[in-house]
Amino acid sequence: MTDQDSTVSPVSLTAEDRPDQPPVSPELVELYRGFEKALLVPLWTRIGDLMPEHPRSKAQPHLWEWKTLLDLAGRSGDLVPVGRGGERRAIALANPSLGGRPYATPTLWAAIQYLMPGENAPEHRHTQNAFRFVVEGEGVWTVVERDPVPMRRGDFLPQAGMNWHAHHNSADEPMAWIDGLDIPFQYDVEAQFFDFGRDELSEEEHATPDRSRSERLWGHPGLVPVSQFGRREGTPLLCYRWVDTDAALTDQLELEREGHPGTVGPGHALVRYINPTTAQDVLPTIRAQFHRIVSGAETTPRRETGSSVYQVFDGSGRVTVGDFSWSVRRGDLFVVPSWQPVSIRSEASLSDSDSGALDLFQFSDAPLFNKLNLFRTHIEENA
Amino acid sequence: MTDQDSTVSPVSLTAEDRPDQPPVSPELVELYRGFEKALLVPLWTRIGDLMPEHPRSKAQPHLWEWKTLLDLAGRSGDLVPVGRGGERRAIALANPSLGGRPYATPTLWAAIQYLMPGENAPEHRHTQNAFRFVVEGEGVWTVVERDPVPMRRGDFLPQAGMNWHAHHNSADEPMAWIDGLDIPFQYDVEAQFFDFGRDELSEEEHATPDRSRSERLWGHPGLVPVSQFGRREGTPLLCYRWVDTDAALTDQLELEREGHPGTVGPGHALVRYINPTTAQDVLPTIRAQFHRIVSGAETTPRRETGSSVYQVFDGSGRVTVGDFSWSVRRGDLFVVPSWQPVSIRSEASLSDSDSGALDLFQFSDAPLFNKLNLFRTHIEENA
Amino acid sequence: MTDQDSTVSPVSLTAEDRPDQPPVSPELVELYRGFEKALLVPLWTRIGDLMPEHPRSKAQPHLWEWKTLLDLAGRSGDLVPVGRGGERRAIALANPSLGGRPYATPTLWAAIQYLMPGENAPEHRHTQNAFRFVVEGEGVWTVVERDPVPMRRGDFLPQAGMNWHAHHNSADEPMAWIDGLDIPFQYDVEAQFFDFGRDELSEEEHATPDRSRSERLWGHPGLVPVSQFGRREGTPLLCYRWVDTDAALTDQLELEREGHPGTVGPGHALVRYINPTTAQDVLPTIRAQFHRIVSGAETTPRRETGSSVYQVFDGSGRVTVGDFSWSVRRGDLFVVPSWQPVSIRSEASLSDSDSGALDLFQFSDAPLFNKLNLFRTHIEENA
Amino acid sequence: MTDQDSTVSPVSLTAEDRPDQPPVSPELVELYRGFEKALLVPLWTRIGDLMPEHPRSKAQPHLWEWKTLLDLAGRSGDLVPVGRGGERRAIALANPSLGGRPYATPTLWAAIQYLMPGENAPEHRHTQNAFRFVVEGEGVWTVVERDPVPMRRGDFLPQAGMNWHAHHNSADEPMAWIDGLDIPFQYDVEAQFFDFGRDELSEEEHATPDRSRSERLWGHPGLVPVSQFGRREGTPLLCYRWVDTDAALTDQLELEREGHPGTVGPGHALVRYINPTTAQDVLPTIRAQFHRIVSGAETTPRRETGSSVYQVFDGSGRVTVGDFSWSVRRGDLFVVPSWQPVSIRSEASLSDSDSGALDLFQFSDAPLFNKLNLFRTHIEENA
Structure with a gap:
């Protein structure tokens, strides 16, 4: 894959009419040609793209x-x-x-x-x-x-x-x-x-x-084998079974109904898979989570640095990511780019299972951002 | 900056004569067109580029x-x-x-x-x-x-x-x-x-x-101000002065001459700048180091995951990175891409200062690799 | 509780015949009286007790x-x-x-x-x-x-x-x-x-x-509730159920029988209870573990810095701690002082349950030693 | 050293007139004799001493x-x-x-x-x-x-x-x-x-x-020798020189005079010695700090879990620890037991050096408390 051109002509004069750019003159043209020849690029022609006020993802929902x-x-x-x-x-x-x-x-x-x-x-x-x-x-x-x-x-x-x-x-x-x-x-x-x-x-x-x-x-809750124990950056537990994930989600929603903390928002259960030797994300660069949203509930629009991919596991609903919105059903995959707001509404359909809840698997690059002191999140206020 | 094409035509049939690729047939052509239409790319046509046996940097020394x-x-x-x-x-x-x-x-x-x-x-x-x-x-x-x-x-x-x-x-x-x-x-x-x-x-x-x-x-060695102390991901010390760096390098080389540990290799002193609140790299994503190589000494070729930029601070010498080799002097900057072997030889010239040592400042992206469990290094054996 | 005397007479002359002590003289007597008056104690009269060659526990098995x-x-x-x-x-x-x-x-x-x-x-x-x-x-x-x-x-x-x-x-x-x-x-x-x-x-x-x-x-293996997650020094999981502990021990012994790693020694399964927010000991100062030793098996004598208390949960056997040895059965409690060797033999009796294994709960002060860089262990060679 | 009696008679009936104790009866006497014989001690006779409302130190200022x-x-x-x-x-x-x-x-x-x-x-x-x-x-x-x-x-x-x-x-x-x-x-x-x-x-x-x-x-500020670098629980820097400590204290007080943060309280500079490989305390169990209090200043009474020993390095002043108060001068040592409030006033005397400040070296067991989640501090409000 070569996503780079082989020519090296980084500086353009198309910026000439921008007020934050120096006035075009023969000397400036010569200077810019000097930059090209020396394999140099001035910051002042690129700063808006390189250092935006907030992430503007190259990816699209x-x-x-x-x-x-x-x-x-x-x-x-x-x-x-x-x-x-x-x-x-x-x-x-x-x-x-x-x-x-x-x-x-x-x-x-x-x-x-x-x-x-x-x-x-x-x-x-x-x-x-x-x-x-x-x-x-x-x-x-x-x-x-x-x-x-x-x-x-x-x-x-x-x-x-x-x-x-x-x-x-x-x-x-x-x-x-x-x-x-x-x-x-x-x-x-x-x-x-x-x-x-x-x-x-x-x-x-x-x-x-x-x-x-x-x-x-x-795979035993709260228990580790002493003979194998020690910190490992990637989880030694090779499978997290559905029976456990389903039970954890069910418990969170029941606790909410009983008036106790457990869910991340009304009708919204969320579990994270963790490495039992570190209590941190299962993989050094990837976070994995599972959502259950009860029928009729909707999550508050939320932005995060970093990107996610979701797969609908069960149920159906409507997902809005930035300017995009889709009806989703079992197996569908969608992408949430960095700093794009995402909200998810659970909408039971006739063909859904009894519970009517919308179940979604999510993975993201959040560990990168956490470990490098770059993680930010924002809940939209007017949602 | 748009380094991506807007067209989406990821699959090529140019791989048809590769033995690890499926035989071309009208059905395969139709399948590949289906991939393109659905915004999909098969791994088997791309794996060599995406998952090489070792890093093959897009960058060049x-x-x-x-x-x-x-x-x-x-x-x-x-x-x-x-x-x-x-x-x-x-x-x-x-x-x-x-x-x-x-x-x-x-x-x-x-x-x-x-x-x-x-x-x-x-x-x-x-x-x-x-x-x-x-x-x-x-x-x-x-x-x-x-x-x-x-x-x-x-x-x-x-x-x-x-x-x-x-x-x-x-x-x-x-x-x-x-x-x-x-x-x-x-x-x-x-x-x-x-x-x-x-x-x-x-x-x-x-x-x-x-x-x-x-x-x-x-800025006081081994001492922190209790009123300000606490872990910060970026260093609160805003300047590391030359007088200290120079003294640390001088000490390492003198210890070596006295027969004690201190240098990283014969005639090669190396200090790392650290954050006094964490004892780790000064910045969450950037490592900074300073090398001093005595006249006539040469470092062993070494590969690392991740890339570095060096600037010659004083002295002169010869640097070899992969297939490239240059004479360097004060102020010159050079780049070492991921997994390219680098070796540096110090060569005093008439115009050098008394010491004749080659002094180099280096910065790299090593913290990324360390924190994400991706750091590797290799010393060339036949160097 | 006052386990200290109120009188302050720390220095004794009974050490006069020890070759590592200074010769007794009227001046020395006066010096030692001066120490007492000034609330001082010389190291040279106490070093053997204070700084022994290895821990000699005040406690007894x-x-x-x-x-x-x-x-x-x-x-x-x-x-x-x-x-x-x-x-x-x-x-x-x-x-x-x-x-x-x-x-x-x-x-x-x-x-x-x-x-x-x-x-x-x-x-x-x-x-x-x-x-x-x-x-x-x-x-x-x-x-x-x-x-x-x-x-x-x-x-x-x-x-x-x-x-x-x-x-x-x-x-x-x-x-x-x-x-x-x-x-x-x-x-x-x-x-x-x-x-x-x-x-x-x-x-x-x-x-x-x-x-x-x-x-x-x-209580769900490998899963944490995102709404509550965050590092806590003491575990938020308030009960570790027997059904899970029993299953984990059974699995270790079956893995051993199949030829795979799992036990800490032949016929000796061992699990540790951990805090799911840190993957470390459940309590800041206390480690808790559970042993299962199959009938006829015996653990190798082992010393550790720090002390333990064991309770027999099921089965029967023979326990040796330093110079002491006891037959043990359900409910019995015994103490292993610091650096005393302990070995445990499982001996099925007629009244035991079918499995015949010896099950023991253990708790210790190991986290103190681990966190303060004082933990040592030693397996007896001639066991 | 044997600070324990060899007899085992833990239970006393002197508690008979305490309202929180059971009524004395022949059966209770027999029960307590049973405890003694079985090497047991009931909590209810000891809880006040063992589990006080706050630390009541066995030590004395x-x-x-x-x-x-x-x-x-x-x-x-x-x-x-x-x-x-x-x-x-x-x-x-x-x-x-x-x-x-x-x-x-x-x-x-x-x-x-x-x-x-x-x-x-x-x-x-x-x-x-x-x-x-x-x-x-x-x-x-x-x-x-x-x-x-x-x-x-x-x-x-x-x-x-x-x-x-x-x-x-x-x-x-x-x-x-x-x-x-x-x-x-x-x-x-x-x-x-x-x-x-x-x-x-x-x-x-x-x-x-x-x-x-x-x-x-x-010993170079913010710099580590790459050849020796790696986390060590005890500091590899074997001496922290006075010239550096003095400069750090002087700088804090000058910053205060210029209106900038630096001191821990008015006229009170404080530095902590740290391990350059961890940015934590120099020793796994001991914290060491140095105070400078300008003439006329007084520190606010402060309690901490854990104990300290101070030595006056220079100057003179008055120290109050709980119910004790002393005039102190160069070389004097004093002890602050756990949870006893300490305050220190700097009082220049004719014989003091020019600065007139009171300089004190302090060491404590604070790392124990920090690492085991037991550290607490309290500033007296009415001081």
């Missing part, structure tokens, strides 16, 4: 419908083999204003991955932090550091950088899920390493246990 | 000669006024392979700033972390949060995000110095806020004290 | 039988009312070599607490960190910050300093449990504050819910 | 006059040799209400140490954290990890646990200084290890350099 994604992924299942080189049958969201690059936002990658019955995705590892989230189906095991982890609807599977991993589909049906990574961020800061692993897993790794070993060690 | 910079800055002094809107007479290094953008590296901004006698650069503040380093001259005061700080040869002045700051030149001569900021990084992750301050400083702030108040509070 | 404790607690139930002033019907272990003080070890308090049907223990709060552990029975609710928490066999209820708390027994039977606190430590360093609360709880607080609100917020 | 200390130390110099076994000619303050034990406070040891011309104190190391502070004289070098450090008036020399150290007096005069350690604290929690080192130092270690190697590496 956008919605991808799950039906479209799933249909194209299914056709790829027929036409595109999975194997070494291509590595994964993953198809990424390309934000419409990011120049065709496979970036959901300037820092985040989001893709649908698809595996046919009996297929294997070969082992590799990389510095990019990753996770999988399952909106429907089951039958695939992801094998992380030789530990097979079953994937089922509602499960969240984080996988910190440099863990070996592969996938195998042991079911009779294809399975699709969502991959999230920090590919664009690591591309920009140039941190990436990648190693190819074994082409075939061992028989033991093709096992299909109901729980991974990581869950047996780390 | 490059040297800017101080003489050229200073000459162009001087001509700008005559032609370009300093004032509100343009804000600063700063001229940035534009890496030759970064598309003409004013980026020294993908994350770092480096510029020469120039102020004529009696000039004032107006007050503003921004989330971008910044510093100034002075390779020659004196007479300018930078006023940070109303505290005037004199700038003199060898001084390093960090200034964390969202501190109000302005400059005034109280001398009879123009003065030039180097500005370093994390502008490209914050541009990419979209974290920027910027506020305009007062156009004129108060009379008190135009004072020209020999030391800033920050130094009187924080 | 000791075993208290549960049957004895429970019998005396029951008789106290008849004779000693619970109410304001005495505050709790708690009876503390007094280590036989600590001068009759109610200290299980030099830093830890351990007591049996007993509440009759219908009784209430009045509300108070204090800086002392506390927990309850239930070896048998149920029917008592502890109310922490107005949140009623049911207590049942196997449950661990930590309660950080300065949380308001009270207890009420809603059952038809008396109930006993173990209290652990850092009373001796806070007594020595003089950190204590204590406030009396309300004499009567509200009707709502007399509720007997199956789960506390704290568990509904914090 | 007390003043030791420097003249007395120095005189007795000098006589010890004649009568008591320094060597292996006794290890140091150190004479400790014994708080009048701590039973004759060599404890200045319940956690802190403070002693005068004295070395005759040509004497050597042999090498050892221990877990106890220590420092030296010099109120007058020079000529002694302390050798820490083979690095000779000269000691002169006003210098503060911290030495974290387990550093090898020895002393030698190279001057023609005896020299005295103050040692501070956490001996009582480590005695209570039983953390101590002690190793004997070499009886004789090497010739190189008998060198008398003007600065230690540690200062050459770590």
Whole structure:
């Protein structure tokens, strides 16, 4: 990918009629030519773009419908083999204003991955932090550091950088899920390493246990295995099961109904997935959260530095991001760029499940901003 | 700045002859058109660029000669006024392979700033972390949060995000110095806020004290003022004076000569500037260090994730970065992209000062990599 | 409690025949009298006691039988009312070599607490960190910050300093449990504050819910409630249920049988209770852990700085601490002083449950040592 | 030292007439005898002492006059040799209400140490954290990890646990200084290890350099040696020189006079010594600070959890601690027990130096309280 021109002509005179720019003269033209020749760019011609009063995202709010994604992924299942080189049958969201690059936002990658019955995705590892989230189906095991982890609807599977991993589909049906990574961020800061692993897993790794070993060690609330304990930057818990997430959300809403604190806003439950060895975000660069909004409730418009990708897990509703607004339903993915206000309204439809609540999975680049002292948030007052 | 195309045509068939790509067929062409229409990009066509085996920097090693910079800055002094809107007479290094953008590296901004006698650069503040380093001259005061700080040869002045700051030149001569900021990084992750301050400083702030108040509070070794103490992400010490840096480097080399630990390699002293409230890097996103290499010594080639900009402070020598090699002298600036090996040889010349050592100021984006668990370094074995 | 004499006569001449002491002379006698008069003590007469080559604990290993404790607690139930002033019907272990003080070890308090049907223990709060552990029975609710928490066999209820708390027994039977606190430590360093609360709880607080609100917020593995999240030095999770502890121990032993890491030694599962907001010990000064040792297994003798109290939860076995050795069964409590080697052998008896494993709850002052850079451990080599 | 009785008779019936105690009856007497026999103590007879409403220190405010200390130390110099076994000619303050034990406070040891011309104190190391502070004289070098450090008036020399150290007096005069350690604290929690080192130092270690190697590496403000950098719990800077402390205090008072923040109260400058690798207290268990109070100023009465020892460095004044009040002059030492209010008034006398300020060195156990979430402070309102 070369998103840079090879010519170096950074200075333009089109700024000549701007009052904050120096008057154009033959000497100024010569000076600017000197800059170009010396590979220099004056701040005064660029400051408005480089140092805006607040973030003006290069990305655009956008919605991808799950039906479209799933249909194209299914056709790829027929036409595109999975194997070494291509590595994964993953198809990424390309934000419409990011120049065709496979970036959901300037820092985040989001893709649908698809595996046919009996297929294997070969082992590799990389510095990019990753996770999988399952909106429907089951039958695939992801094998992380030789530990097979079953994937089922509602499960969240984080996988910190440099863990070996592969996938195998042991079911009779294809399975699709969502991959999230920090590919664009690591591309920009140039941190990436990648190693190819074994082409075939061992028989033991093709096992299909109901729980991974990581869950047996780390999946007990408030308890850690002393033999394995120690601070790790990426979570050792490889799967956060839907049964737990659902229970936590249900509890928050019941506490609210009983008059106790628990929700982040009226009718709005929110849990964050955390690393049990640090009590911080599951991955060094990615935050993951799950929202439940009861039918009829609406969240207050809120801006944050940094960007998010959401996937509707259940229910339906209406989402407004800046100047964009969409009706959403199960599986749909949408993007919230940096500092764009987002609000979400839960609207039960006839086809919804009993609860009628709108359930959404969210991931974002918030850890970057938190760790670098750049995080800001703003609640819109007139909402 | 628009470094993205507006068209969205991410998928190319030029990959058709690559063995890791699916065979081209009418169905595949149709699938790829479906991807484009749906704003999707398949991983298998992009993985080599997005997820390389190790960082392959978009930036290029490059040297800017101080003489050229200073000459162009001087001509700008005559032609370009300093004032509100343009804000600063700063001229940035534009890496030759970064598309003409004013980026020294993908994350770092480096510029020469120039102020004529009696000039004032107006007050503003921004989330971008910044510093100034002075390779020659004196007479300018930078006023940070109303505290005037004199700038003199060898001084390093960090200034964390969202501190109000302005400059005034109280001398009879123009003065030039180097500005370093994390502008490209914050541009990419979209974290920027910027506020305009007062156009004129108060009379008190135009004072020209020999030391800033920050130094009187924080500039005593191993001692902190209890009334002000508490963790701050950016250093409250606004100037690190040359006399201290020089003494620390001299001490390291003397310890080495006496047979004790101190240097990082034979004849190679290295100090890091730190925040006295955290004992960590002076700025949340920027590391700053100072090297002294005795005449005849050469550093071992070393790779690091992340990029650096160096300025020669004194002496002369030969620098090799990847496939590039340059003779360097006082004031010259050069760039080391991510994972490119760098080695530096000190070569005294007739015009050098008595010591004959090569002194270099360096700044880098290492805190990003450290805090996000992405830092790696490698010493070349056959060097 | 006055464990100090009022006379001040620190210097003795009994050291006269020790070769490391100065020769006795009239001048030395006069000097030592001068020390006494001036309230001074020379190091050279005391160094062996004050600065030993390794910890020589003032405490002694000791075993208290549960049957004895429970019998005396029951008789106290008849004779000693619970109410304001005495505050709790708690009876503390007094280590036989600590001068009759109610200290299980030099830093830890351990007591049996007993509440009759219908009784209430009045509300108070204090800086002392506390927990309850239930070896048998149920029917008592502890109310922490107005949140009623049911207590049942196997449950661990930590309660950080300065949380308001009270207890009420809603059952038809008396109930006993173990209290652990850092009373001796806070007594020595003089950190204590204590406030009396309300004499009567509200009707709502007399509720007997199956789960506390704290568990509904914090008791889901790997998940935190965003509305409440933030670092707290004491855990907000007020009860760690037996069902979870048991499952975690079972998983570790099964992983061991399958050939995977999990246990701390052969047949020895060990979990630590942690604070979900810090991933560190549940209380600032107290570590709590739970051991399961399979029948026939024996732990390697191990020394640690700091002291522990253990309670047998289930099964039976033989415990050796330094020169002491006891057969232990359900409910028995024993003390391991600093740097005394401890080893535990699991010995199934006819009366044991099916599993035959020895289950032990342990608490210690390890966080003190960890935070102050004083923690050491040593595995005996010839065990 | 055995400050405990060997008999175990913890329960007394003297509480019979207290209304919060159960009525005395033959059954209660029998119950209490049962407690004694079983090594148990009921909380309800002890709670007032164990869990007071606020700290009631076992220690007492007390003043030791420097003249007395120095005189007795000098006589010890004649009568008591320094060597292996006794290890140091150190004479400790014994708080009048701590039973004759060599404890200045319940956690802190403070002693005068004295070395005759040509004497050597042999090498050892221990877990106890220590420092030296010099109120007058020079000529002694302390050798820490083979690095000779000269000691002169006003210098503060911290030495974290387990550093090898020895002393030698190279001057023609005896020299005295103050040692501070956490001996009582480590005695209570039983953390101590002690190793004997070499009886004789090497010739190189008998060198008398003007600065230690540690200062050459770590004594430059805001700068760290990259080759040695990394977090260490005890400071690697082995001496904090008077010239720096004096300058920092002078700067704070000048800033106050100019109308800027800097002092902790009117006319009251205060600096804290910190570890340059952590920006926290110099030692894991000990805080050290230096006060300067201008003539005529008085500090507001202030309580803190934890205890302090002060030494007057220069000037004179009046100190009030709880119910005690003393006139103080150079060298005098006094103790502030936990939660006792302290206020200090500076009163210039004819014999004082020009400045007339009262200078005081202070050390305390504050890090214990901070790290264990037990620190509290209170400013008296009606002062």
